[in-house]
Amino acid sequence: MGSFSGQSSGSCDLSFKILLIGDSSVGKSSMLLSFISASAEDLAPTIGVDFKVKLLSVGGKRLKLTIWDTAGQEKFRTLTSSYYRGSQGIILVYDVTRRDTFTNLTDVWAKEVELYSTNQDCVKILVGNKVDMFQDSERAVSREEGIALAKELGSIFLECSAKTRKNVEQCFEELALKIMETPSLLEEGSAVGKRNILKQKPEQAPPGGACCS
Amino acid sequence: MLTEQKPLMRALRRSHTSSSQSTSSSSSSSSNTSSSSSSSWIHLRSVLLVVASSSSSSSSSSSSQQIPTDRGSLKSPWSHRRRKHALLPKQWKNLFTADGKLIDGGVKFLKKIRSGGVDPSIRAEVWPFLLGIYDFNSSKEERDSLRSQKRKEYERLRKRCRQILKRTEKSVKLKGTAGNVCNEDNECFSQVFDSPGLEDVVSGRKSHSTEGGSPVFDDSDHRICDHSHPSSLSSDSFLEGEVDKRVVISQDACTGETESSDSDSSEEDENTPLLSSEIIEENDIHKDDNDSSSPSQIEGRSATPTDEDFATWRRIILLDAVRANDDWIIYSPSQASVSTMEARRLAESVGLKDYDDLEPCRIFHAARLVSILEAYALYDPEIGYCQGMSDLLSPIISVVEDDSEAFWCFAGFMKRARHNFRLDEVGIRRQLNIVSKIIKCKDNHLYRHLEKLQAEDCFFVYRMVIVLFRRELNFEQTLCLWEVMWADQAAIRAGIARSAWGRMRLRAPPTDDLLLYAIAACVLQRRKLIIEKYSSMDEIMRECNSMAGHLDVWKLLDDAHDLVVNLHDKI
Numbered sequence: 131m132g133s134f135s136g137q138s139s140g141s142c143d144l145s146f147k148i149l150l151i152g153d154s155s156v157g158k159s160s161m162l163l164s165f166i167s168a169s170a171e172d173l174a175p176t177i178g179v180d181f182k183v184k185l186l187s188v189g190g191k192r193l194k195l196t197i198w199d200t201a202g203q204e205k206f207r208t209l210t211s212s213y214y215r216g217s218q219g220i221i222l223v224y225d226v227t228r229r230d231t232f233t234n235l236t237d238v239w240a241k242e243v244e245l246y247s248t249n250q251d252c253v254k255i256l257v258g259n260k261v262d263m264f265q266d267s268e269r270a271v272s273r274e275e276g277i278a279l280a281k282e283l284g285s286i287f288l289e290c291s292a293k294t295r296k297n298v299e300q301c302f303e304e305l306a307l308k309i310m311e312t313p314s315l316l317e318e319g320s321a322v323g324k325r326n327i328l329k330q331k332p333e334q335a336p337p338g339g340a341c342c343s
Numbered sequence: 344m345l346t347e348q349k350p351l352m353r354a355l356r357r358s359h360t361s362s363s364q365s366t367s368s369s370s371s372s373s374s375n376t377s378s379s380s381s382s383s384w385i386h387l388r389s390v391l392l393v394v395a396s397s398s399s400s401s402s403s404s405s406s407s408q409q410i411p412t413d414r415g416s417l418k419s420p421w422s423h424r425r426r427k428h429a430l431l432p433k434q435w436k437n438l439f440t441a442d443g444k445l446i447d448g449g450v451k452f453l454k455k456i457r458s459g460g461v462d463p464s465i466r467a468e469v470w471p472f473l474l475g476i477y478d479f480n481s482s483k484e485e486r487d488s489l490r491s492q493k494r495k496e497y498e499r500l501r502k503r504c505r506q507i508l509k510r511t512e513k514s515v516k517l518k519g520t521a522g523n524v525c526n527e528d529n530e531c532f533s534q535v536f537d538s539p540g541l542e543d544v545v546s547g548r549k550s551h552s553t554e555g556g557s558p559v560f561d562d563s564d565h566r567i568c569d570h571s572h573p574s575s576l577s578s579d580s581f582l583e584g585e586v587d588k589r590v591v592i593s594q595d596a597c598t599g600e601t602e603s604s605d606s607d608s609s610e611e612d613e614n615t616p617l618l619s620s621e622i623i624e625e626n627d628i629h630k631d632d633n634d635s636s637s638p639s640q641i642e643g644r645s646a647t648p649t650d651e652d653f654a655t656w657r658r659i660i661l662l663d664a665v666r667a668n669d670d671w672i673i674y675s676p677s678q679a680s681v682s683t684m685e686a687r688r689l690a691e692s693v694g695l696k697d698y699d700d701l702e703p704c705r706i707f708h709a710a711r712l713v714s715i716l717e718a719y720a721l722y723d724p725e726i727g728y729c730q731g732m733s734d735l736l737s738p739i740i741s742v743v744e745d746d747s748e749a750f751w752c753f754a755g756f757m758k759r760a761r762h763n764f765r766l767d768e769v770g771i772r773r774q775l776n777i778v779s780k781i782i783k784c785k786d787n788h789l790y791r792h793l794e795k796l797q798a799e800d801c802f803f804v805y806r807m808v809i810v811l812f813r814r815e816l817n818f819e820q821t822l823c824l825w826e827v828m829w830a831d832q833a834a835i836r837a838g839i840a841r842s843a844w845g846r847m848r849l850r851a852p853p854t855d856d857l858l859l860y861a862i863a864a865c866v867l868q869r870r871k872l873i874i875e876k877y878s879s880m881d882e883i884m885r886e887c888n889s890m891a892g893h894l895d896v897w898k899l900l901d902d903a904h905d906l907v908v909n910l911h912d913k914i
Contacts (some may be wrong), residue, residue, distance in 0.1 A: 154659050154662055154663075154730065155659075155662035155663075155666070172665075172666045173666065174666055174667070174668055174734065174814070175662075175663050175666065175730040175731070175733070176730075177730060177731050177734075177805070177806045177809050177810055177814070178805040178806050178809065179805075179884075180806075180884075180888050181881065181884070181885065196881070201730060202730075203659055203729065203730045205729045205730070205764065205766055206730070208768060209768065209805075230658075267697075
């Protein structure tokens with residue numbers, strides 16, 4: 131498991147909780163690692179849940195994103211379900227080279243969100259990962275299908291590659307922007323942000339400049 | 344921090360003076376800040392230990408009175424000073440009698456491993472004993488025959504895997520849809536155990552379980568019993584009495600309520616898995632049957648998996664196999680140097696295709712993972728495959744080069760670990776509960792802090808429980824921990840815990856839950872950080888999930904040992 135790279139605290143204006151879900155091996159952890167530390171490596175399957183924190187600036191605000199990474203296998207689902215609670219954003223990930231991971235978003239994951247997400251306004255983004263893979267494998271889900279499903283789910287849509295980092299940052303940033311445009315979520319985020327500031331201690335910037343400016 | 348620690352320190356000082364005769368040697372250092380330095384902890388722990396043993400009214404008091412003058416023997420076998428060498432090849436050879444039986448019923452064997460692990464060069468030979476495949480009293484002849492019997496059984500499982508795969512591929516072709524692998528052939532399995540629930544199947548196994556060798560008692564049983572009868576087993580392990588432990592166990596087992604299926608299912612004897620062979624025959628007969636599946640198959644509880652279950656497991660197995668950790672490579676030169684051709688051939692034989700640009704040895708490793716995990720899913724369909732299991736198998740196949748032997752080692756390992764992977768989460772929750780209890784007993788201050796953060800369920804150590812420190816420790820360290828843990832479990836299984844350990848003067852009696860003590864120890868090592876710095880469960884989880892590379896397995900075992908000494912009769 132990767133080390134914790136973005137530091138948990140440091141002053142920020144807003145703090146949001148984001149959840150990554152989707153089938154096993156679609157690249158949730160890789161997306162997160164790619165976003166946090168700009169590295170791309172093969173990762174062992176996630177057991178249970180894990181999370182990372184990233185500080186960044188979006189729309190002139192300093193954000194703290196706590197991104198929860200979950201195990202994809204069904205067996206862990208009852209366990210991970212509690213992590214839907216209180217999240218302002220949910221990233222639904224599929225693998226563009228494996229069709230079943232796409233159909234499971236409708237069959238399984240969207241239902242999970244419905245069932246467990248306590249936040250009516252919670253922003254969703256649909257992400258097709260592994261667009262770098264087309265020389266090895268066929269594309270199994272077209273871009274148009276992705277867009278159509280996103281429309282159905284009322285979510286944003288993006289295709290990305292955790293490996294090349296293409297669109298990875300955009301995924302998180304667009305999600306954050308949309309959350310900030312939603313008044314109820316913005317309020318939740320600033321309440322948490324303030325609370326954090328109160329107990330904040332001065333802290334050194336994390337190496338590699340992953341921190342907000 | 345200091346203020347927060349005061350009550351604890353005061354309590355310790357109190358106990359200190361109350362057992363003055365024994366503590367003179369450690370009193371000066373114990374007034375240091377407790378958690379900040381490990382050395383002072385060791386002293387404090389020995390104080391606690393003395394208190395614990397001197398307050399016990401049992402007949403063991405005679406030996407505990409001598410503690411102050413005999414501190415060497417008090418130290419845990421894993422403490423820095425006392426750390427022994429691993430079991431060496433020469434010692435291993437000398438542990439056998441002329442007809443190939445382990446001397447003194449395996450006591451010396453286990454003692455050695457318990458204090459230092461096993462030398463890497465003999466692991467593949469030793470593990471089948473540790474993991475309950477071979478009885479300690481078996482002769483070489485018996486083991487040879489068992490080995491070939493087991494090999495056949497493994498091959499039958501593999502054959503079934505291939506048959507299912509073939510059927511599934513055929514039906515996919517017929518239907519032309521990749522997503523839907525459910526087909527008419529599914530039902531042929533449900534025929535076998537249509538209505539009987541798991542219990543029936545289990546009792547079927549049980550009735551055969553005593554046929555060969557001594558019965559094997561499931562370890563979870565002990566824990567349950569310890570739970571409901573705190574005084575029944577472990578508390579008197581210091582006693583020298585030779586009462587047959589099995590009698591105690593079975594009595595207690597009768598009173599344990601809901602867990603019967605657990606304990607029984609692991610009670611199957613080495614020779615058994617009758618279930619599997621029965622199914623094979625049935626399959627062959629009913630291959631083309633077309634009946635509807637039983638309701639018990641829904642929710643993955645089926646005694647026999649459907650083709651769809653199998654396809655689901657297989658899909659995830661294939662994905663996990665290619666992303667297995669590769670830190671085994673330097674420890675397994677023969678497998679590391681496997682040729683590209685051999686690796687590809689094996690991959691093809693198990694239908695592993697998506698290995699991209701993996702090196703040959705990793706392809707080879709992945710293919711072996713696939714074949715054994717598939718076979719296991721059929722062998723134990725209640726569990727099937729769950730992520731995390733590949734973490735447990737990978738080190739085993741790195742050490743054991745023969746697939747059949749690796750499979751049975753894995754199956755032996757899983758007798759305990761399988762409960763963690765149950766869909767109803769009973770197993771994992773029970774384990775987390777025990778960790779929580781250990782922390783509560785040892786360090787109430789920390790426990791109260793956890794309560795405040797609503798983290799007293801110890802969910803933050805979830806991953807450590809599931810994959811037994813595989814993600815936190817490196818390859819070699821993981822194996823050391825597992826070997827010590829297996830030795831403890833083997834001692835209990837063989838019933839030599841009670842009779843032999845007192846003589847051996849290893850103060851901590853063997854426990855089935857050494858892992859949980861180690862996990863608790865590793866949380867306790869961070870008590871200061873947790874109490875002072877962390878204000879949410881999330882932060883503790885982050886700490887626990889990023890321990891990789893920061894743990895010392897022998898220190899961990901040393902601390903775990905102290906917890907066992909002090910708490911084993913309370914947990």
